[in-house]
Amino acid sequence: MLSEFKNVLGANAVLSNQDDMQPYLREWRGLYQGKALAVVRPSTTQEVSDAVKLTVSYGLKIIPQGGNTGLVGGQMPDDEKNHIILSTDRLNAIRTLDSQGNSITVEAGVVLERIQQAASDADRFFPLSLGSQGSCQIGGNISSNAGGTGVLAYGNTRDLVLGLEVVLADGRIWNGLRALRKNNTGYDLKQLFIGAEGTLGLVTAATLKLFPKPKGKQVAFMGFESPHAALATLNIAQGLAGSNLTGFELIPRIGMEYTYRHLEGARDPLEGEHPWYAVIEISSGRSDAEAEALMAEAFEMAFDAGHVNDAVLANSLTQQDAFWRLRHAMSEVQKFEGGSIKHDVSVPVSKMPDFILEASEAVKATITNCRPVPFGHLGDGNIHFNVSQPIGADKDAFLAEWDRVNTVVHDIVAAYGGSVSAEHGIGRLKAKLMPHIKSDVELDMMRQMKRTLDPDGVFNPGALLP
Ligand SMILES: Cc1cc2nc3c(=O)[nH]c(=O)nc-3n(C[C@H](O)[C@H](O)[C@H](O)COP(=O)(O)OP(=O)(O)OC[C@H]3O[C@@H](n4cnc5c(N)ncnc54)[C@H](O)[C@@H]3O)c2cc1C
Numbered sequence: 271m272l273s274e275f276k277n278v279l280g281a282n283a284v285l286s287n288q289d290d291m292q293p294y295l296r297e298w299r300g301l302y303q304g305k306a307l308a309v310v311r312p313s314t315t316q317e318v319s320d321a322v323k324l325t326v327s328y329g330l331k332i333i334p335q336g337g338n339t340g341l342v343g344g345q346m347p348d349d350e351k352n353h354i355i356l357s358t359d360r361l362n363a364i365r366t367l368d369s370q371g372n373s374i375t376v377e378a379g380v381v382l383e384r385i386q387q388a389a390s391d392a393d394r395f396f397p398l399s400l401g402s403q404g405s406c407q408i409g410g411n412i413s414s415n416a417g418g419t420g421v422l423a424y425g426n427t428r429d430l431v432l433g434l435e436v437v438l439a440d441g442r443i444w445n446g447l448r449a450l451r452k453n454n455t456g457y458d459l460k461q462l463f464i465g466a467e468g469t470l471g472l473v474t475a476a477t478l479k480l481f482p483k484p485k486g487k488q489v490a491f492m493g494f495e496s497p498h499a500a501l502a503t504l505n506i507a508q509g510l511a512g513s514n515l516t517g518f519e520l521i522p523r524i525g526m527e528y529t530y531r532h533l534e535g536a537r538d539p540l541e542g543e544h545p546w547y548a549v550i551e552i553s554s555g556r557s558d559a560e561a562e563a564l565m566a567e568a569f570e571m572a573f574d575a576g577h578v579n580d581a582v583l584a585n586s587l588t589q590q591d592a593f594w595r596l597r598h599a600m601s602e603v604q605k606f607e608g609g610s611i612k613h614d615v616s617v618p619v620s621k622m623p624d625f626i627l628e629a630s631e632a633v634k635a636t637i638t639n640c641r642p643v644p645f646g647h648l649g650d651g652n653i654h655f656n657v658s659q660p661i662g663a664d665k666d667a668f669l670a671e672w673d674r675v676n677t678v679v680h681d682i683v684a685a686y687g688g689s690v691s692a693e694h695g696i697g698r699l700k701a702k703l704m705p706h707i708k709s710d711v712e713l714d715m716m717r718q719m720k721r722t723l724d725p726d727g728v729f730n731p732g733a734l735l736p
Pocket residue numbers: 298333334335336337338339340341343344345358378399400401402405406407408409410411412413414415416417418419467468469471472473474601602693694697730733
């Protein structure tokens with residue numbers, strides 16, 4: 271079988287040696303060690319189709335993998351006899367860019383940062399922005415419907431996709447790469463594959479929306495007494511800037527302390543300590559001066575109303591980047607503090623401050639001296655409610671409490687009418703939760719879709735659907 275794959279894809283595109291496969295089998299958080307028969311790396315859509323047909327003919331299963339930065343194990347195979355990783359890392363051409371039509375067509379393996387750069391080179395803007403943007407690929411972003419820091423103004427990945435090309439479970443190629451803003455001709459099939467976590471087909475290319483490149487930007491770093499005060503400031507900034515408010519990211523004091531300890535060159539932008547902070551970005555289609563004026567007005571209004579303790583407005587691009595760096599490092603720095611039990615939750619925006627305080631008290635009552643680190647996308651009502659182990663505790667013993675802590679947090683999420691996976695997806699990590707978070711009708715419709723598009727369960731068994 272491996273020599274047949276090599277005949278079809280080329281000898282270098284098929285890996286079966288354990289050492290060669292390791293980068294594809296190791297997951298970012300170290301929660302999973304993957305097991306697979308082989309990794310195949312097609313470089314064209316036709317090769318993907320051939321690889322799918324070949325895999326099916328041997329009765330094997332396909333685990334699609336992009337940049338391998340997913341946080342719920344969806345890209346991790348777990349069967350060394352039957353699972354083939356289909357990596358898109360060689361499917362990496364930017365096919366076309368239409369600057370007047372504001373669209374770009376790229377293959378699934380193009381790294382997100384490259385798309386941002388290509389858009390910028392054409393004086394356009396691609397707003398999807400994640401901490402993993404130097405490694406994650408657009409096919410993975412689409413399949414996980416990634417969120418990130420640009421959702422506030424531009425929406426999730428789903429809102430940025432105009433068309434898709436997909437290889438189906440029988441190897442047929444569906445070319446839906448239409449760059450249309452309007453197209454009411456029946457079911458919008460591309461939506462099925464967005465956020466499907468590789469369970470319905472393999473995304474090989476996408477046509478994406480581009481936007482005018484903002485001509486000006488201002489970033490501020492503000493300190494608050496409570497998440498309620500941060501939310502009040504968000505409302506003021508949104509009222510003034512509307513969709514030009516392009517970022518509002520919450521960081522707790524403990525998160526800042528982690529960055530000072532573990533992020534090289536990190537320093538506190540504000541004097542004194544504040545319980546909560548936010549990185550706030552306002553953009554302008556005209557100039558830096560307009561963005562600065564809006565930010566200054568938002569700060570003054572929030573300060574006068576008693577919501578903001580202190581703030582600093584960036585005085586250079588370097589300082590803007592330094593503020594964002596503090597936020598983007600939040601996932602990374604937690605690794606140095608021992609075990610961390612994660613939650614990627616959303617609740618209605620107005621309820622988020624209450625949720626944060628209630629969930630923090632609840633986990634502290636569950637595990638004495640554990641350290642809640644709730645951070646992230648306050649403006650989207652999406653917080654990464656992570657819980658670090660108590661200082662000096664045994665990491666494994668703490669992580670053994672994962673399910674118990676999850677239950678405490680998820681019960682509060684449910685009481686607030688929220689979701690237990692706001693942006694990272696379900697993958698293998700949360701598949702067991704599906705019967706508890708979806709109604710029978712929803713699960714039945716999802717299973718029917720799966721049976722229709724992938725009757726033999728070729729794509730990503732074990733992920734998403736229990
Ligand atoms: C430091 C860090 C910060 C992060 N920040 C964010 C954030 O702010 N917001 C956010 O949403 N996520 C975030 N993530 C999670 C992750 O980066 C995103 O989920 C990303 O979209 C995954 O892309 P990937 O290419 O790495 O996909 P992978 O991890 O390789 O795969 C993810 C899922 O998509 C499937 N898949 C991949 N490619 C394809 C394809 N071509 N066709 C069909 N299925 C496919 C896989 O089978 C898997 O189920 C972060 C991760 C890290 C490590």
